[in-house]
Amino acid sequence: MDALVTAFxxxxxxEWGDKSQLLVALLAARSGRPGLVLAGALAAAILSSAAAAFAGTLIGGTITIRAMSLLVALALLFAGVAGLVRRGPPALGSPRTPAILAAAILCLAAQMGDRTQFITFALSGRFDSPSLAAAGAIAGILGAAVPAALLGRSFATTVPIRAIRIVGAxxxxxxxFVVALKALQLS
Structure with a gap:
């Protein structure tokens, strides 16, 4: 259960203010079909989170609990630093591409190697629970994508994305830092 809640x-x-969330908002506004855009984002979230969770369990079985805890700390620190980096609007690709396909491809590309995937990887290995870590990450990704899809273009002006991103960072x-200190105190 720890993996599920922590990953969520x-x-x-x-995901707040991340490229995949902004892609969902822009694609939903452009297509006028937020349901299809969310379905594509869900497919991308499932693939991305499942791959990260699977890889995390492969690594988790080969290193010590201290090393795994330090990896979680590193993932959290990476997420914090990445949250402070200002990002430009993402490219949307061709308007002729169906909304569900555009959302799936673009969101998957945006999620590869991002902070959510790294955290899912680390938590899956730390808690040895890939399905719960992936499920929590998928739910968290969708939790950020739904308001973006429903608000569309007004998302950026309605929601204080930058403030949420900085507080999250x-x-x-x-x-x-707390997880790193605790990991270094383990004996």
Whole structure:
């Protein structure tokens, strides 16, 4: 259960203001079909989270609990630093591409190697629970994507994305330092 809740909270925070969330808002506004865009984002979230969780269990079985805890701390610190980096609007590709396909491809590309995937990888290995870590991450990704899809173009002006992103970044940094200190105290 720890993996599920932790992955959900971390993914929810990490996805606010992230490229995949902004892609969902822009694609939903352009296509006028938020349901199809969410379906594509869901497919991308499933693939991305499942791959990260599977890889995390492969690594988790080969290193010590201290090393795995330090990896979680590193993932949290990475998420904090990445949250402080300003990002430009994502490219949307061709308007002729069906909304579900555009959302799936673009969101999957945006999620590869991002902070949500790294956190899912680390949590899956740390808690040895790939299905719960992936499920939590998927739910967190969708939790951030739904308001973006429903609000469309007004999302950026309605929601204080930058403030949420900065607060989330500092929470990740603080939590990462605490987890690192706890991992270094293990004997």
């Amino acid at each position: 909270v971390a993914a929810s925070l990490a 500092f929470l990740f940094l603080i939590t990462g």
